[in-house]
Amino acid sequence: MRLFPVRLSSASSSMASLAKMLDFYSGFNPSPLSIKQFMDFGQNACEKKSFIFLRKELPVRLANIMKEIALLPDNLLHTRSVSEVSSWYVKSFEEVLEYEKADPTHDNLHKFVHHLDLIRNRHNDVVQTMAQGVIEMKENEGGTVDAPTESSIQYFLDRLYMSRISIRMLINQHTLLFGANPHSGGRHIGCLDPACDLSDVVRDAYENARFLCDQYYLTSPALEIQEHSSEPEGNLPIRTVYVPSHLYYMLFELFKNSMRAVVEHHNNDNCDTLPPLKVAICRGQEDICVKISDQGGGIPRSQTDQLFKYMYSTAPQPSKSDLHTVPLAGYGYGLPISRLYARYFHGDIVLLSCEGFGTDAIIYLKALSDEANELLPIFNKTSSKFYRATV
């Protein structure tokens, strides 16, 4: 049996005890919540109920992904960076377990919020650190990685980052509702906006991407927005219950890609005016769509899937100065993680590119909050099969 390959702090439970607790909590499936459930609970929020739910659900979600971390190929698992990420999960798992049988006293509830803040901050750099671990592995393997390993890593990182999105959602809701500065007076319920105006988030993401584009290219395409609603009264602007920060992340990434394609595709054009980015926001019975259409020259259909690969873009990480000088370059995970944010509440992101002309990027969201359920990775025999047999 492979124990979790990290040193435990001496004060904490032994390796055997950790393995036992991991087996116990990973034996439970995570309990997905819908946006409606987040909203209903948040509107009459009870801190004790939230504490009692989270002190079980957080170890369950942590243990499920920790069991998968332990199944990674050794040449990735034993890199310095992945070992560090593993140790963060062990520490956070142990910290939450301190509340397993604690009474929901005022003092314990207060300490719990504090520990949730510590856990969220401890995991702030998981994405960058995992990207660094993949680079370390590639360097150790002479720069190449075989297809099965690449496939396992793609599968794992999608699940790790989806799990991380879900754990941070639970932590953010609890700390925003019951923390030191609870939202007073605003309409937000934790990180959820019950009346999120999609065109406002579109404009916000566009303006920030445009700022970076202007900084690097000294030009940027204009924005045109149209809204269409299938509702009889055709209520505009289109609003829905969503997490604005998730939508902003997706839009910011897609706008950066569209702007880079448009400016670079038209950089030799004589005319000064770049073709605008056209955004359509559409509300149907089942879906809400945000489509970004650009004339950036497009990419061959054979290459579209590559853009969602973590390994495709795991070039040496841009240094801090690079991020400033090449602002549209990121850590190379923006698009795959954007798709995870969309899929987290059962939406999606789809790229439809016409080589030689341009690209449509469509964000799909669930129109009904009771259909917007968390999509959570579950550790079981089926998921274990995706990892190469490791002894």
Ligand SMILES: CS(=O)(=O)N1CCC(Oc2ccc(-c3c(C(=O)NC[C@H]4CC[C@H](C(=O)O)CC4)noc3-c3cc(Cl)c(O)cc3O)cc2)CC1
């Ligand atoms: C993993 S990541 O998230 O970190 N990230 C993904 C994003 C990538 O950057 C980008 C940006 C734009 C484009 C791009 C091109 C383009 O570049 N065409 C020109 C080449 C077409 C092939 C051609 C060849 O055949 O090789 C060589 C020129 N055309 O259309 C788009 C486009 C893409 C997205 Cl996703 C979009 O939303 C809108 C778009 O217009 C490609 C790549 C950094 C890495």
